[in-house]
Amino acid sequence: MDSVTEKLNRCFAATFPTLDPGKYAAASVENLSEWDSIKQLTLLTVIGEEFGREIDFEEFEDANSYEALIGILQAGQVR
Numbered sequence: 814m815d816s817v818t819e820k821l822n823r824c825f826a827a828t829f830p831t832l833d834p835g836k837y838a839a840a841s842v843e844n845l846s847e848w849d850s851i852k853q854l855t856l857l858t859v860i861g862e863e864f865g866r867e868i869d870f871e872e873f874e875d876a877n878s879y880e881a882l883i884g885i886l887q888a889g890q891v892r
Contacts, residue, residue: 817883820864821860821863821879822834823863824856824860827859828859829847829852829856837879838879838880839879840879841879841881842877843877853876853877860882860886
């Protein structure tokens with residue numbers, strides 16, 4: 814079974830295809846210029862498909878970095 818990190822890496826690869834995989838863990842709205850509102854929605858949609866879990870409204874605002882997404886997904890006990 815894939816780990817949360819492996820699944821999230823696939824989501825980032827699909828959403829940010831030009832981003833070096835070695836930079837996923839440090840990616841955030843603040844340091845990735847292509848991470849705009851459209852990419853945010855795309856990423857969260859891809860995450861929903863990959864994990865079978867929607868990011869709810871309260872989490873949406875906090876889902877602004879790779880690290881934050883790991884925390885949200887782990888807190889939701891996603892497998």
